[in-house]
Amino acid sequence: QQQQQQRRTLASRPQQKELNFRCRGVGGSGGGEGGGAGRRDADPDTATAVVAAPPVAVDAVAVVNRSWDKWVVGKVGLATLGLGSAFGSGFDIDGPASTVEAVLVLASIIFVHECGHFLAARTQGIHVSKFSVGFGPNLIAYKGPEVEYSLRAIPLGGFVAFPDDDPDCPYPADDPDLLRNRPIKDRALVIGAGVTANVIFALAILLTQVNTVGFNEQSFQPGVKVSQLLSTSAAKDYGIRVGDVILAVNGEVLGSSGGSVNTVVERVRASGATPLHFDIERGAGKGAAAGAPRERLSLDVKPNTAPSGEGRIGVQLEANAEIHKRKAKDTFDAVSLAGQEFTRLTYLVTKSLFSLVSNFQAAKENVSGPIAIVGVGAEVMRGSDLSGLYSFASVININLAVVNILPLPALDGGYLFLIGLEALRGKKLNTELEQTITASGVILLAGSGIFLILRDTVNLITGLHL
Numbered sequence: 001q002q003q004q005q006q007r008r009t010l011a012s013r014p015q016q017k018e019l020n021f022r023c024r025g026v027g028g029s030g031g032g033e034g035g036g037a038g039r040r041d042a043d044p045d046t047a048t049a050v051v052a053a054p055p056v057a058v059d060a061v062a063v064v065n066r067s068w069d070k071w072v073v074g075k076v077g078l079a080t081l082g083l084g085s086a087f088g089s090g091f092d093i094d095g096p097a098s099t100v101e102a103v104l105v106l107a108s109i110i111f112v113h114e115c116g117h118f119l120a121a122r123t124q125g126i127h128v129s130k131f132s133v134g135f136g137p138n139l140i141a142y143k144g145p146e147v148e149y150s151l152r153a154i155p156l157g158g159f160v161a162f163p164d165d166d167p168d169c170p171y172p173a174d175d176p177d178l179l180r181n182r183p184i185k186d187r188a189l190v191i192g193a194g195v196t197a198n199v200i201f202a203l204a205i206l207l208t209q210v211n212t213v214g215f216n217e218q219s220f221q222p223g224v225k226v227s228q229l230l231s232t233s234a235a236k237d238y239g240i241r242v243g244d245v246i247l248a249v250n251g252e253v254l255g256s257s258g259g260s261v262n263t264v265v266e267r268v269r270a271s272g273a274t275p276l277h278f279d280i281e282r283g284a285g286k287g288a289a290a291g292a293p294r295e296r297l298s299l300d301v302k303p304n305t306a307p308s309g310e311g312r313i314g315v316q317l318e319a320n321a322e323i324h325k326r327k328a329k330d331t332f333d334a335v336s337l338a339g340q341e342f343t344r345l346t347y348l349v350t351k352s353l354f355s356l357v358s359n360f361q362a363a364k365e366n367v368s369g370p371i372a373i374v375g376v377g378a379e380v381m382r383g384s385d386l387s388g389l390y391s392f393a394s395v396i397n398i399n400l401a402v403v404n405i406l407p408l409p410a411l412d413g414g415y416l417f418l419i420g421l422e423a424l425r426g427k428k429l430n431t432e433l434e435q436t437i438t439a440s441g442v443i444l445l446a447g448s449g450i451f452l453i454l455r456d457t458v459n460l461i462t463g464l465h466l
Contacts, residue, residue: 270311
């Protein structure tokens with residue numbers, strides 16, 4: 001519930017969870033460009049289907065994050081690498097309309113990524129055999145003179161297939177318009193075009209946002225707000241009310257930052273069934289009666305415990321902050337603000353990805369798969385204004401770009417790395433070696449993706465909350 005609510009208030013309220021959002025790449029599409037030398041496995045559908053959809057994730061902390069773009073960033077980035085562990089809390093996907101909207105946003109971002117690859121190839125006269133959004137069985141398919149276009153049942157990835165190594169390739173092996181026979185610069189352009197498309201799309205979204213609804217800016221105050229109490233809330237039973245501001249937990253004073261929400265979450269979870277002492281200010285937070293006098297209270301709350309032994313008090317928390325909208329004054333201001341926001345989000349995504357290497361034990365808790373990111377998107381659609389939609393879309397675009405440019409097997413960056421090696425050596429890599437490297441990446445992404453989907457499904461069903 002805590003995380004469920006975390007998503008509901010994502011974009012409409014002040015930051016509630018701080019920069020704990022690791023962005024994982026939604027559907028790491030583009031894996032079907034072929035190997036570093038422009039080669040592909042014999043079955044392009046199977047090979048790219050997995051590569052094109054690296055898992056995406058959402059953070060496990062069950063609090064509402066109003067600066068939710070950072071929250072999503074924290075979640076999405078790491079998962080694409082296919083690494084992670086169990087959620088710290090549950091989440092849900094209720095409301096079919098909002099869920100469909102979230103899936104459509106993800107599918108549109110994947111579509112843009114694949115269009116980058118496709119257009120880069122076609123404008124250079126390179127043969128393309130298939131263009132697909134989604135995996136699994138076809139929902140809609142159209143066979144053109146050369147390319148088969150399809151929309152498939154699972155819209156969490158996509159691919160562009162090339163006929164280079166297809167057993168039924170209708171072109172001779174030395175056809176200069178096969179991707180593998182093109183110069184290095186042509187192949188690099190095709191492979192890098194997906195990332196470029198997502199970067200352009202993200203900037204376009206941010207420019208639209210700053211010129212319409214504006215960017216959210218927050219001013220923080222000490223403490224953490226209680227924005228909602230669950231029906232089975234232990235906090236409610238011990239006297240905590242909606243609108244209360246928690247100033248300290250067990251004597252630890254909460255500062256004026258979004259990070260205070262994380263502090264409360266960590267203390268509650270770590271407490272198990274041990275009572276917690278809260279210093280509270282009443283009459284100051286949202287939900288308090290208008291004109292009500294402020295009073296200071298001290299309350300002891302004994303948490304309920306989850307099956308994992310973590311404490312749960314049944315509340316939704318958010319940072320004690322006021323949110324303001326900032327719109328662009330003119331074209332120059334719009335470009336400047338959009339550029340700054342793009343830089344900030346890219347930094348958050350990159351930082352969260354590298355934290356998986358530098359601090360794996362802590363970062364792994366923030367990794368999950370595509371089901372969870374759809375849940376986050378659905379919450380954004382239900383509980384936010386257009387700024388939440390814009391931020392969600394821009395974060396996922398940036399995440400997809402950053403993740404795909406990593407030099408990992410089966411991702412765009414991995415193919416570019418192999419092409420770079422080819423350029424240094426002055427000749428193409430051994431075909432078997434190249435296929436082995438690519439296959440290892442496919443297996444890693446497939447295995448991690450299946451694991452994360454199963455884990456997210458279990459969390460969806462069990463739904464533990466703060």
